[in-house]
Amino acid sequence: MLHDVGYAPGLVDTGFHPLDGARFLRDVAAVDERVVRLVANHSCALLEAEERGGNLRRELAEEFPLEDPGLVDALIYCDMTTTPQGDPTTTPDRIAEIVSRYGADSVVGRFIRRAEPEIHGAAERIAERLESATPAI
Numbered sequence: 001m002l003h004d005v006g007y008a009p010g011l012v013d014t015g016f017h018p019l020d021g022a023r024f025l026r027d028v029a030a031v032d033e034r035v036v037r038l039v040a041n042h043s044c045a046l047l048e049a050e051e052r053g054g055n056l057r058r059e060l061a062e063e064f065p066l067e068d069p070g071l072v073d074a075l076i077y078c079d080m081t082t083t084p085q086g087d088p089t090t091t092p093d094r095i096a097e098i099v100s101r102y103g104a105d106s107v108v109g110r111f112i113r114r115a116e117p118e119i120h121g122a123a124e125r126i127a128e129r130l131e132s133a134t135p136a137i
Helices: 002-007 017-027 033-040 045-052 056-063 069-080 091-102 107-133
Strands: none
Touching: 002 017, 002 033, 017 033, 017 045, 017 056, 033 069, 045 056, 045 107, 069 091, 069 107, 091 107
């Protein structure tokens, strides 16, 4: 839930929730820098920033460098294998849900389709880690 804090109406500045949320966590809440970078860059945010245009990609990249790839994958996995209601789902179903909610031609619809290979890849990498870390019964 913390990764989407930038959707809170009182925090909206740019209208781009990863950037707005990360700035709040850094500047107001004084949250750990690693958490702030994860919020800023969650679920392929750089691609969405590109799709939105303007200076958002530059601002995001300059203010919040990418975090450890394993942690980035873990956050993508958590975000993209859970529905907005908190139920488990698959990455294809989650992406389809996002596209249906926002529309295929929306900024979010276009971005999520661009991000789809990386989302699937991150989920697969985390699933493999989980499988290898879980002892056989």
